Amino acid sequence: MKKSILGLAVAFGLGLGVAGCASVSSDLQIISGTSVTPNQVYVVGNAFVAAEATATQYDQLPPCPTGTNICRTPAGVRAVDVAIRTARNAVSAMEAYTTANPGSVVPVGLYNTAVVAITALQSAITQYYVKS
Amino acid sequence: MSALATIAAMIVNLLTALLPALGSSSAIIDQVIATLIQILPVIVNEVTALIVPVQNIIAALKSSTAVTPAQMTQLVALQATADAAFEAAATAAGDPEPAGT
Numbered sequence: 264m265k266k267s268i269l270g271l272a273v274a275f276g277l278g279l280g281v282a283g284c285a286s287v288s289s290d291l292q293i294i295s296g297t298s299v300t301p302n303q304v305y306v307v308g309n310a311f312v313a314a315e316a317t318a319t320q321y322d323q324l325p326p327c328p329t330g331t332n333i334c335r336t337p338a339g340v341r342a343v344d345v346a347i348r349t350a351r352n353a354v355s356a357m358e359a360y361t362t363a364n365p366g367s368v369v370p371v372g373l374y375n376t377a378v379v380a381i382t383a384l385q386s387a388i389t390q391y392y393v394k395s
Numbered sequence: 396m397s398a399l400a401t402i403a404a405m406i407v408n409l410l411t412a413l414l415p416a417l418g419s420s421s422a423i424i425d426q427v428i429a430t431l432i433q434i435l436p437v438i439v440n441e442v443t444a445l446i447v448p449v450q451n452i453i454a455a456l457k458s459s460t461a462v463t464p465a466q467m468t469q470l471v472a473l474q475a476t477a478d479a480a481f482e483a484a485a486t487a488a489g490d491p492e493p494a495g496t
Contacts, residue, residue, distance in 0.1 A: 305462040306455045308470045309448040310407075315477045316444035317404045322484035333401070335488060344490045347481060351474075358471055365464040388408050392401075 298368035304361045307377060311354045314384055318343045321392045339391030346387040350380035400441035403434045407445055424456050444480070447473060 321343055327334035357373045431453050438445045451470065455462065482492050 301462045301467070302455055302458070305466060305470060306452055308474065309451040309455070312470075312474050312477045313407045313445050313448040313452070315474075315481050316442070316448070317408055319444065319477070319481045319484045320404070320442070322481070322488040322490075337489070340485070340488045340490050344485050347485075348492065351478065354474070358467065358474070361462075362464070362467050362471065365467070366461055385408055389405070392404075 297371055299371055299374045300368060301361050301366065303374065304357050304369050307374070307381065308354055308358050311350055311377075311381060311384075314381065314388065315347055315351070317388055317392065318347050318384070321388065336391065339387075342387040343384075343391060346380070346384035350377065350384045353377040353380040399437055403437040404442055404445065406430065406434055407438075407449060428453055428456055444477070 321335055322340055324333060324335040327336050353373075353376045357369060357377045360369055360373055361367075431449055435446075435449060438449060451466075451473075485491060
């Protein structure tokens with residue numbers, strides 16, 4: 264069961280990644296246009312909250328070693344925490360613009376900064392948390 | 396947290412990285428929604444902090460209408476709650492938020 268779900272997760276990610284190449288020019292994560300919609304901001308904002316919940320759970324793991332690989336390390340805590348705080352600043356700036364300008368498109372620079380930060384967060388969580 | 400819940404969280408985090416590329420393909424969005432719905436039972440049982448953001452992602456991806464100011468306000472409030480929980484955990488783990496950030 265565990266292996267099949269892990270396979271689903273990997274296949275899911277790879278499938279989306281390949282498909283995403285068709286619609287985004289050079290970088291999978293970066294949008295090359297001039298603006299994004301409030302809906303995209305909303306989705307990414309919620310995704311950040313979900314990632315932050317995962318990071319919170321990582322920080323709440325028992326310190327290594329525990330006899331299993333489900334534990335936190337000082338390096339992992341530091342990397343995840345730095346990534347969370349950087350991403351939070353970027354996402355908050357994007358949300359603040361959307362809140363101050365309801366219904367308006369959002370400058371792509373704000374969005375791409377958040378995307379870069381969230382990508383770094385994803386890498387940190389994957390490196391230190393998801394080992395099974 | 397069980398291995399299953401860990402993997403469910405992994406899927407949500409894969410989405411976090413990949414969401415920006417989803418905007419133009421309704422088939423991919425349908426696949427995302429189907430997958431999120433499939434993992435919701437695990438999330439509901441074991442990773443309750445993920446429930447609301449995942450539900451919001453599903454709702455936003457399903458909707459063709461613009462997000463409302465009320466939804467943005469709710470998101471900001473949700474994030475504030477998540478921020479507080481994270482900083483409490485980070486402080487307990489020995490990595491408190493630096494002053495002035």
